[in-house]
Amino acid sequence: MKGSEAIIKSLKDQGVDIVFGYPGGVLLPLYDALYDSDLEHILVRHEQCAAHAADGYARASGKVGVCIGTSGPGATNLVTGIATAHMDSSPILAIAGQVGTALIGRDAFQEVDTLGLTMPITKHNFQAMQADEIAGMIKSAFYIASTGRQGPVAIDLPKDVQEQEFEYKADFQIDLPGYKPTRKGHPGQIKKASNLILKSKKPVILAGGGVILSESSDELLELSKLIKAPVTTTLMGKGSFPEDDPLSLGMLGMHGRKVANLVVDECDCLIVIGCRFSDRTTGKVDEFASNAKIIHIDVDPAEIGKNVDIDIPIVGDAKIVLTSLIKTIGKLKEGNPGSTKEWADYISDFKINCIPRLSFEDVPLKPQQVIKEIRDSIDYDAIVTTDVGQNQMWMAHYFTSKIPRTFLSSGGLGTMGFGFPAAMGAKVALPENDVVAVCGDGGFLMVCQDLATVREYDIPVVVCVLNNRYLGMVAQWQKLFYDERMSHTHLGEVPDFVKLAEAFGVRGERVEKPGEMKETLQSALKSGEPTLIDVIIDPDEILPMVPPGCGITEIIGEYKVEREVPGEIPYRAPHKEKEGE
Amino acid sequence: MDEQRTHVISALVLHKPGVLQRVAGLFTRRGFNIENITVGTSEQENMARMTIISKGDEKVLEQIIKQLNKLIDVVKVRDLDPENTVKRELCLIKIHATSEKKRSEVIQYANIFRGRIIDVGPETLTVEITGSPGKIEALIDLLRVFGIKQIARTGPTAISRGTLD
Numbered sequence: 089m090k091g092s093e094a095i096i097k098s099l100k101d102q103g104v105d106i107v108f109g110y111p112g113g114v115l116l117p118l119y120d121a122l123y124d125s126d127l128e129h130i131l132v133r134h135e136q137c138a139a140h141a142a143d144g145y146a147r148a149s150g151k152v153g154v155c156i157g158t159s160g161p162g163a164t165n166l167v168t169g170i171a172t173a174h175m176d177s178s179p180i181l182a183i184a185g186q187v188g189t190a191l192i193g194r195d196a197f198q199e200v201d202t203l204g205l206t207m208p209i210t211k212h213n214f215q216a217m218q219a220d221e222i223a224g225m226i227k228s229a230f231y232i233a234s235t236g237r238q239g240p241v242a243i244d245l246p247k248d249v250q251e252q253e254f255e256y257k258a259d260f261q262i263d264l265p266g267y268k269p270t271r272k273g274h275p276g277q278i279k280k281a282s283n284l285i286l287k288s289k290k291p292v293i294l295a296g297g298g299v300i301l302s303e304s305s306d307e308l309l310e311l312s313k314l315i316k317a318p319v320t321t322t323l324m325g326k327g328s329f330p331e332d333d334p335l336s337l338g339m340l341g342m343h344g345r346k347v348a349n350l351v352v353d354e355c356d357c358l359i360v361i362g363c364r365f366s367d368r369t370t371g372k373v374d375e376f377a378s379n380a381k382i383i384h385i386d387v388d389p390a391e392i393g394k395n396v397d398i399d400i401p402i403v404g405d406a407k408i409v410l411t412s413l414i415k416t417i418g419k420l421k422e423g424n425p426g427s428t429k430e431w432a433d434y435i436s437d438f439k440i441n442c443i444p445r446l447s448f449e450d451v452p453l454k455p456q457q458v459i460k461e462i463r464d465s466i467d468y469d470a471i472v473t474t475d476v477g478q479n480q481m482w483m484a485h486y487f488t489s490k491i492p493r494t495f496l497s498s499g500g501l502g503t504m505g506f507g508f509p510a511a512m513g514a515k516v517a518l519p520e521n522d523v524v525a526v527c528g529d530g531g532f533l534m535v536c537q538d539l540a541t542v543r544e545y546d547i548p549v550v551v552c553v554l555n556n557r558y559l560g561m562v563a564q565w566q567k568l569f570y571d572e573r574m575s576h577t578h579l580g581e582v583p584d585f586v587k588l589a590e591a592f593g594v595r596g597e598r599v600e601k602p603g604e605m606k607e608t609l610q611s612a613l614k615s616g617e618p619t620l621i622d623v624i625i626d627p628d629e630i631l632p633m634v635p636p637g638c639g640i641t642e643i644i645g646e647y648k649v650e651r652e653v654p655g656e657i658p659y660r661a662p663h664k665e666k667e668g669e
Numbered sequence: 670m671d672e673q674r675t676h677v678i679s680a681l682v683l684h685k686p687g688v689l690q691r692v693a694g695l696f697t698r699r700g701f702n703i704e705n706i707t708v709g710t711s712e713q714e715n716m717a718r719m720t721i722i723s724k725g726d727e728k729v730l731e732q733i734i735k736q737l738n739k740l741i742d743v744v745k746v747r748d749l750d751p752e753n754t755v756k757r758e759l760c761l762i763k764i765h766a767t768s769e770k771k772r773s774e775v776i777q778y779a780n781i782f783r784g785r786i787i788d789v790g791p792e793t794l795t796v797e798i799t800g801s802p803g804k805i806e807a808l809i810d811l812l813r814v815f816g817i818k819q820i821a822r823t824g825p826t827a828i829s830r831g832t833l834d
């Protein structure tokens with residue numbers, strides 16, 4: 089067998105049926121082997137899109153996504169996508185071609201140190217120097233990518249190794265003596281956490297992306313009902329808890345819901361699950377949940393205490409830990425109704441008074457209205473992806489998600505250009521689900537060439553470009569913090585996105601008035617064709633936010649609420665009360 | 670909690686290309702202090718032992734150990750207890766010494782420090798000394814007056830006492 093055939097065989101042995109890639113000189117042997125194989129390959133139009141598509145595939149399906157790029161520029165183009173997956177713990181395998189082993193280190197044509205480049209942005213990486221190493225490496229790569237704290241793995245494949253003939257042995261062993269992820273939580277810690285939770289009067293749960301990765305949404309819901317604790321999520325945790333549930337607070341943090349930020353400030357026990365306490369979530373750490381004892385459940389021990397001091401850490405897989413936690417609390421709770429009813433009532437009063445307003449009749453359109461119409465047009469199992477910027481934060485803030493793996497966004501790296509190719513990957517993974525990408529006009533242009541891919545392979549995603557003629561999020565910061573000095577954030581002559589789509593043979597539509605979004609999106613989804621919808625929105629709309637370096641209660645900007653005459657928000661400002669004592 | 674302390678971290682790692690880069694890259698990227706690092710083979714086949722000297726408070730040390738443990742090629746990590754650890758360094762010192770008198774003085778100092786002369790040239794003597802970093806510093810200070818031409822130090826390596834792991 090040749091090395092290139094071993095790659096394909098090994099991928100198929102891992103259950104891979106489709107890969108996203110782009111060929112090149114050093115990948116000729118692999119692509120030659122692909123020619124005869126039944127492994128499906130989607131030719132993207134930029135390697136960054138291959139990586140994001142593999143990532144979107146992984147996030148939507150839970151399976152490892154695979155992307156391929158050639159040596160040198162192919163590998164460097166993959167880098168942004170790999171780093172994006174790394175920050176958000178998304179399991180992908182990136183295969184990069186490399187110059188022949190005899191040329192490595194000689195600055196050969198299209199040589200780059202892929203191993204060195206990807207070392208800090210992968211969970212692990214490998215370089216195959218012999219064809220007989222390939223099968224073991226790919227098996228190890230899948231194991232590493234998909235277990236413990238998930239993440240990307242890269243494999244560097246020199247050209248001659250792909251060509252090398254060798255005798256394939258099926259009984260190879262994988263040997264990773266330094267890799268033993270902890271799964272079960274420590275029973276003593278679980279007991280301690282249970283006691284603390286039962287003693288608390290004002291518990292809150294903060295769910296991160298780890299809940300989705302460990303598929304523990306059912307357990308999260310059960311815990312929340314059991315202890316009557318409201319649930320807020322991080323951006324990555326969106327979808328882990330039904331946001332229409334009375335106990336849902338929505339997203340927390342810099343662009344979080346007011347109710348979430350204020351309630352976390354007031355709680356006396358914060359149960360944090362699968363979350364890495366990003367600065368975008370916590371705001372100023374010294375002031376974060378400063379009235380609470382914090383329980384932190386995470387599969388990655390290095391996340392415990394990294395950014396925020398923890399009172400009770402529990403290292404383990406969220407699903408397993410939550411299951412034992414629920415059992416332990418259930419036992420301890422017998423005959424004890426608990427004392428959180430008052431808290432739950434307070435939260436529901438609180439929530440009613442700060443539900444953000446979504447309906448606006450304005451032209452140009454307000455993004456809230458657009459998002460409301462998107463929500464009304466699609467089922468809850470439809471997958472939405474976002475790009476990065478205001479479009480992302482509006483979606484995170486205003487869009488109601490209920491089901492895990494239906495809200496995909498680049499959280500950690502904040503990669504513009506993620507939304508569209510991730511949607512492409514998600515649609516390939518789950519062709520039965522509707523997939524809608526919500527992008528900014530800036531970010532979409534970074535990846536618009538892949539309209540050719542969705543046309544060529546008939547991948548019927550719908551891209552909604554929220555067209556505000558601005559690099560909106562940066563412009564927002566300039567307005568708020570840089571004296572409205574709008575340095576290089578106005579996009580000037582934006583292209584005609586409808587014509588752009590049509591040039592690629594993709595349906596193009598424009599939406600300008602309330603009501604049109606719903607109609608256009610529904611007919612786009614019904615058409616079964618890839619469609620771009622150019623949505624002309626108000627460039628001046630700003631999302632209230634917490635300025636960097638401030639505590640999460642210090643929200644600036646007008647927080648428009650749904651109620652015409654909102655009642656007094658019953659926030660009890662715990663810090664001030666304390667001072668008065 | 671915030672007290673800065675020097676830690677000796679002993680890590681058993683896979684003896685593979687790139688493992689030093691992984692460890693060194695981790696320290697740079699996360700802003701961990703690294704005063705010294707030594708690598709060599711260990712008692713186990715295919716494994717090397719790294720001894721890392723780093724300064725930081727308890728929180729930083731905890732992060733260093735956890736982050737090291739996350740590396741797939743790192744098999745085992747220990748923060749060695751300073752009370753129960755022996756730490757040794759090897760140092761080679763090349764001294765400019767032509768006169769008989771100077772040469773015999775250098776040899777005497779070397780003897781007192783249990784060092785050895787390992788090379789003699791027409792104009793130079795080379796001393797080999799092993800010991801704690803403090804002892805090596807002391808000898809270097811004494812030899813300075815003769816004119817040191819070159820120093821090569823390994824940096825300390827360390828092992829726990831007795832049956833401790």
Ligand SMILES: Cc1ncc(C[n+]2csc(CCOP(=O)(O)OP(=O)(O)O)c2C)c(N)n1
Nearest residue numbers: 477478479504528529530531558559560561
């Ligand atoms: C690749 C990349 N470059 C730059 C940035 C910095 N950045 C964050 S948001 C933003 C503006 C995005 O503009 P647009 O895509 O139009 O979205 P909007 O905020 O207007 O919704 C920029 C430039 C980024 N996140 N990613």
Ligand SMILES: [Mg+2]
Nearest residue numbers: 528529558560
């Ligand atoms: Mg924009």
